[in-house]
Amino acid sequence: MxxxxxxxxxxxxxxxxxxxxxxxxxxxxxxxxxxxxxxxxxxxxxxxxxxxxxxxxxxxxxxxxxxxxxxxxxxxxxxxxxxxxxxxxxxxxxxxxxxxxxxxxxxxxxxxxxxxxxxxxxxxxxxxxxxxxxxxxxxxxxxxxxxxxxxxxxxxxxxxxxxxxxxxxxxxxxxxxxxxxxxxxxxxxxxxxxxxxxxxxxxxxxxxxxxxxxxxxxxxxxxxxxxxxxxxxxxxxxxxxxxxxxxxxxxxxxxxxxxxxxxxxxxxxxxxxxGSTESSPLGAARSSGSRSDLKRKLRFVQKNPKVKGSEAHKRYEVYKKAQTIQEFLNLGGFKGDLAFDQAHGFLTLF
Known part of the structure; x- marks a missing residue:
């Protein structure tokens, strides 16, 4: 079809x-x-x-x-x-x-x-x-x-x-x-x-x-x-x-x-x-101010999906190697990047 x-x-x-x-x-x-x-x-x-x-x-x-x-x-x-x-x-x-x-x-x-x-x-x-x-x-x-x-x-x-x-x-x-x-x-x-x-x-x-x-x-x-x-x-x-x-x-x-x-x-x-209404990994990621959330493991798609030459592409190229939310933030990632990447399937939270 x-x-x-x-x-x-x-x-x-x-x-x-x-x-x-x-x-x-x-x-x-x-x-x-x-x-x-x-x-x-x-x-x-x-x-x-x-x-x-x-x-x-x-x-x-x-x-x-x-x-x-x-x-x-x-x-x-x-x-x-x-x-x-x-x-x-x-x-x-x-x-x-x-x-x-x-x-x-x-x-x-x-x-x-x-x-x-x-x-x-x-x-x-x-x-x-x-x-x-x-x-x-x-x-x-x-x-x-x-x-x-x-x-x-x-x-x-x-x-x-x-x-x-x-x-x-x-x-x-x-x-x-x-x-x-x-x-x-x-x-x-x-x-x-x-x-x-x-x-x-x-x-x-x-x-x-x-x-x-x-x-x-x-x-x-x-x-x-x-x-x-x-x-x-x-x-x-x-x-x-x-x-x-x-x-x-x-x-x-x-x-x-x-x-x-x-x-x-x-x-x-x-x-x-x-027994909690906090059921979405995305919700937990957005509230990543707590110490336990910052240690949460993640994995990014390694092939950069962002528009080449954009600021988002440059940031992704750096933070894609992160294995926890804390590492992601340390490598210059924004919380908005985290939400966007998860919604578009570029990120998996564990």
Missing amino acids: GKIGKSSKARKQTFGHVVPLGGSCLIAKHLQNKGIRVCKFPFDWMYSTPYLVRHALLDDFKTFLDTSKCQRGAGQSEEKLGTIHTVYRRMQSTKAKNVVFPHHQLWSGAKNGRRDRSSYRRSVERLRRVLRSKVRTLFITAMDAEAKTLPILQDEAWQPGQALPCGGPELCCRAEVLRLFECLKSKKKGPFHLEVVYLLRHSRKCRKQVVLQKRTKDRSLRISEMSCKGDHTGLAFREDGDMLAFHKLITDSSCRRFKPVVLDANGTKGYRDK
């Missing part, structure tokens, strides 16, 4: 909620690092597919919250164990994937089970509130793709059988994305946009193209394919260029702006809630 580009006639839409829908932890972590994520939602820290998400929405998360379906994952230390879900393990993009919740212990008797189960119950209730609200919402899902699975993922006619699947790339295909879009249309009261990205790994150059768009009044869908030079860890891209391209794609600054609506007093800290 063509490359993604800015439209001079595009009218900016304000999104009050941004909800990751999987398929890995990559989106939640990216949104958190960029200051857009303000609370935890159900699919933030798990492996999922459009098929799985639709299943959870249709049964109102009964299977999702059923602890009898959760089992202890394999591993040496219980602190680092993930959770196997006996139903959702069959709804993954590969048949080999067992652990569905890699960062939480949800089975009965787990050391941190009560804490993690409570966290997920709150996340489900937040999503229910989002679905009931009329606030414009951005749903995002990103899925890995390879050359050999691309024809399967591009299928718009695939139909699931009556029995539960056994896992496979077809659960991420366009047909399932379209069914998820229809499901969201029936569940979400207000306007929304569903952004779907297929990440084609190990390409020679980073390239983005829209392969399908659909709009029904104030509900819209866009499916894109993004060729990545490198891989990702499940939490972050290994290549700065891939990270920047992904950030531009999902934030689409030419027509989107974000004013997050706070749903409750539980902000987000890493994989779990925190």
